[in-house]
Amino acid sequence: MDDLISNAEYHVFAPCGAGxxxxxxxxxxxxxxxxxxxxxxxxxxxxxxxSGSWTVDDGHRPVDAGTYELDWGRDSGLLRxxxxxxxxxxxxxxxxxxxxx
Numbered sequence: 001m002d003d004l005i006s007n008a009e010y011h012v013f014a015p016c017g018a019g020x021x022x023x024x025x026x027x028x029x030x031x032x033x034x035x036x037x038x039x040x041x042x043x044x045x046x047x048x049x050x051s052g053s054w055t056v057d058d059g060h061r062p063v064d065a066g067t068y069e070l071d072w073g074r075d076s077g078l079l080r081x082x083x084x085x086x087x088x089x090x091x092x093x094x095x096x097x098x099x100x101x
Contacts, residue, residue, distance in 0.1 A: 052095025
């Protein structure tokens, strides 16, 4: 139900890291606050629990807007979320994408 109220959008990242792992992000926006959370995703499905979350001012959706960086290492990735000068990240802003396998 929350997905309908907050107009949730899901994004699966490409390119993938080693072994076909990637990340999926859920971004929501309600009134003047934007929220997001990232989860690792491997060949067999999602990892348990979220990898990180963030809150952004003015309902900004950083992944949808392209204001992020995702760097893959050998066993994991680091997702860095950026706001804009008028829509800053107010909480969180990075996620360690560790698939655990």
